[in-house]
Structure formats: C-alpha cells, structure tokens
Amino acid sequence: RFMRKYNSLPAMTTRAELDVPAGLASRETLEELSAVAMRCGGCGAKVGATVLSRVIGRLAPVQRKDVLIGLDAPDDAAVTRTPRGKVLVQTIDSFRAIVDDPYVFGKIAANHSLGDIFAMGASPQSALAVAAVPYGPEEKVEDLLEQMLRGALEIFAETGTALVGGHSSEGSELSLGFSINGLIDPEKILQKSGMRTGDRILLTKALGTGTLFAADMRLAAKGRWIAGALASMLQGNQDAAACLHEHGATACTDVTGFGLLGHLVEMTKASTVDVELELDKIPLLEGAVETIAKGIFSTLQPQNLRLRRAIANVGEASERTLYPLIFDPQTAGGLLASVPANKADHCIEALHQLGYHCAAAIGVAQPRGKLPESVYLTPGD
Template identity: 45%
Template structure:
C-alpha cells in the first residue's frame, strides 16, 4: 500500500492570544502541506479583552466574549493542547510543562501575553482573565456590604474596569481607582479625559490620583506617599510583564521579559522562534501593549511562518503608529479618541459594539474540516518501527517499585514476569481505542482509566498492565515523542490505582491507537457479577453519560472546547473510590458503561 506522507515540520503556537487565533484562522483557510500545527493554550477558550468590561457589566455572555478554540482548531486541522507551559528548551526544541511530557517543535511562535506588574500576594491580576473572573465571583459572594475594592492602574483598561465594577458591584461595594498619573487615561486627549473622569465620578468610583500602589497586606494597600488605603481586595490593571520562562529559556528579552523580535516578528537570537502581542518587543518600532496591534500582527506573522516553513525570504512588517481607542462608559455610552480627536455618546457605544461583535464573528464561522486519514503502508508485526523508538519511550515512564514484578520494562525480556499472591484469582481485561483526541498524553490517561474501570466493576484490585501502542509513520523523534506521551499518560493513571505497567508493544499505523491489558487480583468469592440484578433495583452512575456524543461533535466542530475538557477530565478520573464505596455498601451487581452505551 502507498506509504503515508508524514508531516515534515512541527509548528507550535504557544499561547492563544489575538495574533495566534488569526494565524490559526488563516491556516484553516489555506492549509500548509506536511505541517503539523499544535496550539498550546492555558484555557480551552481565548478571551477577547475588549469585551471584558461589558462581560462584567452583564452586556455579553461568557460565550459571546470568548473564542472557542475547539472548532477553530478542528477547522485548521490543528492539535489543541489545553495545558500551561512552564518552560522552553531551545536546544532540545521542546515546550515543557510541570505535569505532562514536553512537546517538540521545529518552528515556535509565542503569543502568551503577559500579566500586570504587581507585588506578590497583593490581589489579583486582570490577566489571565479566567482567574480574574473566578476571583470576582468570590468577592461578589463573600464581601460584606460597604467594603472597598481597589482597581490599580489608571490607563484605559483600569478606568474601564473600574466603571464596569461600579456598574456590577457599586450598590454593595465601594470601588476605588488608584493611579499614579494626575488623571485617569492621562495619555488621552483632554476632552476624552474629562469625559472619563465625569463618568467615574457619576458612577461613584472614588479616585486616588498621583500615587503609586504597593503591597496589599491585611487589608491595607500601601501608597507611595506613605499612606495606606483600606481595601478588602485589589485588582491590578497596570503595565504587564511577560512570563518569566521566556527569559530563563535563553531568548533575547527586553527589561520587562518580552521577547525581542525584528520587523519580521522573528526572535533576534533564535531564527526558529517568532513572537507577537504583549509578550513581544519589536526592535526599533515599539508600540503600546494594546489588542489592536496584536490583532494586526496576525496576518504578517501567519505569512512569515508560512515563508519560514517554505524556506522563503521573510517580509518586514511596520505596525501603524497610532491606533483608535474606544472605552466603554456603561449605560450604553462610550468614548473614542485617536491623536487629538475625541468623541463620546451612545452612537460611539453602538459603533464599538458592532466592531467587537464583527471581530468575534470572524472566528465563529465554521470551516469544513479536511480529510486527513491515510491508509497504512504496512500491516501486522511488520508494521513495528525501530526498537530504539519504543525503548526510548519506555525510559520516560515512572519506575516500578513493586516486588511482585520480577521482570519489567527496566530490563525488558520477551515476556514480563509477575508473582501473584497465594490464594488470589487473577482477573484480566483488555481494551483498545483509536485516538479520539489529538493530545496523546490525555488520550493515554483516558484509555488507562477506562481499562481499569473494568477491573473496578468486578471488584478486583488493579495489579499489572501491558500496552500495545500504534502511532503514524514519521521521523523517529516525532514517533518517540508521541509514543512517550501516550504511554506516560497511561502509566500515571495506572500507577495512581496501584497498577504497574510492566511492558509495551509498538507498531506503525495510519492513526494513533492504544490497547491495554489490565490484570487484577481478588479472592474468587468476592468477584462482583451482573447476574444478581433484579427488577426494581436502584441504578447508580459514577460518571456522567454522553461523552461519545461530545467526542463525535468535536470532530465535526460542533462541540465547545470547554465541554470537551470537562468530559475528558471526567473520563480520565479513576473509578477506584466509587468502587470502594459501592463495595462497602454490599453492591449486588456492577458493570462498566462501554462503547455500546448504558443500554448496551
């Protein structure tokens, strides 16, 4: 059979900022052949910061103000990895994480944004937005009426945030805006400054101007003039700093930790790394940290990534010198300015609303997914790849500290050797899955949890396991990374339930798959069967139903990434505790819900 054409280049998009969602959209419209695109994002959705204040006020829903990365990734035939990166190894060309295997790259593009500069433990930063929204909900629920909340930062973001909080919380809480400039939005024309100040005063926001905020400790926010402001909490919307791992990676960075890039948005120190948005500093052409420049960078970054893939000359990009600023005032009003011009009123708000909704619609349109399935080129045991690939993957697994395993993966032979306890029955269960998610680590976790559920259902204690894994043909390093991630995900879930992965078999295939044989132990009389079921018995479910529907919908671009994440979190959770509880209550019958559903 015809040999599949493997991807030649791994393009990793680190972060889901404005720039990268536009890059992904353009790759969906015009795919790059033989390129595997991977998007790494802390959350399954990308927030649109321009709509955050209106979201706080209740003008928009969460879905209306966030881009769902799931359908967008499906349209671009991109892998979506929902995880927070902790580092970049430029020599090994990998992105690392604290709780999962690294992801390799040939080309890396960074659009991770930044967080407001603030003293540690002194409140909550406006970014990342998910954390801010969670903290806001807690404050709204917990704080007593009359308590004060500070907003630190008098730029457009801080002023707009203070107005939004006043609209939402002003009847119960005091909102205090702290800015080191004489007036909020000091960079705006005088007319715009007057409009914003008047709106803040009208909304009941207390202004503390001309001082710099410091540490918040025991309800006292230190100010640069030596005084203290009594507040229950503080939200920081100040100048941003990039994630610290950008500096420690060895990339050339500016004093705020942002990656220094040239006019082509390429790192000045590493030719295979690009960066854009708040985490990038363009040499000789600095621009304020604002969404408009990040969004405009999407087109040139997409083009230069494509040119780098094709080994063509990159194009320079000169961002516009000035940008339009629109600030929502609440109650259907907004103010706009550019250079010395300013205007305000309801018409401006309607214009802003139209701009924001139109921008969001750009990323909600569906693009039909390309067919990527390829026929395999070898079958049977002849489809195995080099032994060094599997050996290298097994070396990444956690060590086995189990006396019952005489021969395991540390010193592999033709068969694993295990010593069962006397008087114990061995129960075996086999499961095999075609990969239903693009993340091999999560796929391995889910496959292992599902295999173990069969043992828990019959009352067995998980003991040992063997795996057979298949990955598509590509370069050895890529196959090793895929196999390692899959097996490590499975091994971690198995080990958490006291089950040792004692060996693995590997093969090439058109698509990823993982089979797991699990062995369990129990005393023969304690095996739980389904024969004891009677009409009228109570039926108890340990997990939600409907995961198959969500998985099928995801491949069609119909399932939100947040829904899929919740489903996968449930699917990779162990049933061990549930099984123990059921056994303690003398359950008379138990079974797992497999691929045929509850009725099957």
C-alpha cells in the same frame, strides 16, 4: 502481447514525490517523509528499537513485589506472581485517539482499560500496552509514544498498576490500549448476575461523551462541553468501586461502548430481573441534550439502538428528549451497580463526598415479568 500487460509490470515506487516549499523542512525530514510511499507490514511495521528503548528508558513504571520480570528487564515476556488466596482477573481495551493531546489520550485510555477490573471488584496488578503511532519523522514518533505512555503511567501510579511490557507499531492513526491483569479474592468477585428485586440502580458518572465528541468533530460543540467531558473521562473508577463494595453492591459493570441500556440489559438478563429506569434521574454531561437535539450521534449509536427491543414501552419512551442518550456509547464511563435499597442513599452521599458529584439512583430492580422485554422507562423531562 496481451499477456505481457499483466506480466511485465512497472516497479512500484518506494518513495513519494513531495511538493514542499524550499526551506520548510530539512533534508533529513524530507528523506523520512518520502519513505511513506510504501511501508511494510508484519514485524516490519514495529516502532524501531532505538526509539522504543529511549522512550522506555525515560519512563518510571510502578514497582511491585509481585512483578518478577517487568519493563526494566530485556526478556521476551513479563512474569508476575498471583498471591495465595487470589485469582487473576484479565481484560483488554483499545481504541483510536479521541483527543489531539497524546498525554491526555494516554490517561483516558488507561482509565478506560481499568474500568472492567474495578467493576469486577478487583485491584489492578499489571498492564501490557498496545500502541499504534502514525509513521513520521523519528523524533515525532518518539514524542507521541512517550507522551501517551507518560499519561497512562500517571493513572497507573494512582492505582498501583505496573506497566510490564507491550507492543508498539506503525499505524494509520494514533491508537492505544491496555491488557490489564487484576487480583481478587474469589469469594468477593462482583458479577453482573447479582441484581436482586428491590435493589436500587446507581450510576456514578454522567452520560454523553459519544454525542459530545461526535459534535466536536463537526465543530458543533462548545469548549466548556468538551472540557466537562474530558474531566469526566479523566476521573477514575477505583474510589467509586470501593464505595459501592462498602455499601453492599450486588452487581456491577462499567458503562462503555454499548451505552447505558446495553450494559443494563446484560445485567438484567444475567440476574433474571426487570428494571424500571427513570429517564429524568439519569445524570448527563453539559451539552449532551443540545447535541442530541441537533441529531448528532456517535457512529456506534445505530448499532446500540437495536437494543430498544429490550424496552417494554418503547413507543412511549422514544418520544422523550433524553431517550437517545441511553444508547450513547461512553469512553471511560462510570460504574453501573445495584445496591440494596436501604443503603442506596448513604452510598450516593458517600460517592458525592468522593468527588463523583453526578452519581445518582436511576432505577430499581423488579421481579422478572412475563414479557420478553426487561426494561421499563418511566417518563422523563
């Protein structure tokens, strides 16, 4: 009798009991929603072929001659050509929705994913999408998927990137990411290891998206603060990358999840230099100082904070108001680059003319010292 309790189990329900007032939803909608009780995994979690084909049929991706088989073909994989004298640059990024508007989210996700390509000095060629859409009525799933991809395709059109395929599935939350392929002359690859003593350190966008959107989730952010953050995330890095290259950039990376300090330390280690970072020169999004002052941080902030061990004068620097913002994770952030000192001012002026109004010189590369710490923060505020 005891063992029967573990062997004779009741059947798991496959339909949810819904408490929906009469007239609020159609019978078809109620049928679909009731099926949420048990959803399959594996390939049983894919977005249906009918929905997917309708969405793809309404999209118009960039057409490129070096894409031999793309989204318009029914084949299992895309086929692209790497031109003579070029090498392939590959990257991938994906994250959960940061805004409620799927179209805007698609644009942000595309910009963010392209950042690594531009930071390396490459030109994007093709993209594969990875999307997860919460289960719901078929028309809702279709609309969410289409709006996300339409937003992304707008960015891809601006950058000459062909969407050649991808994967879509059901998920608990809306998410989107892209695997991007880029092309570059192997002699022109811009790495993190090229910083030289005397180079000026330039940042092309303001910081603060992490704390601002954490505040937004707490209803503690002003509308204009979020509008400013969105405008920054919707600004691509392609023109900035070209400008930095024209002015002889020696090293470059994009500032994303690890925050300004995290990505800067990657550069100092690879280049075997130290950096003097001027806190008061770092551009900040409106509202970021206010939200940090209230103790509102991104959930990734504590992990990024561990990198304070790379700061030579952490005791003094940590007392400064702006100190926490160098750990703030950025979404679709700007480029962090080293530029020869004699070209830095002209580069900043050119960036401003291109619309990167927050671009600024925030530090200088110094000879590698004897201390294990590679970053020295000069007093700000």
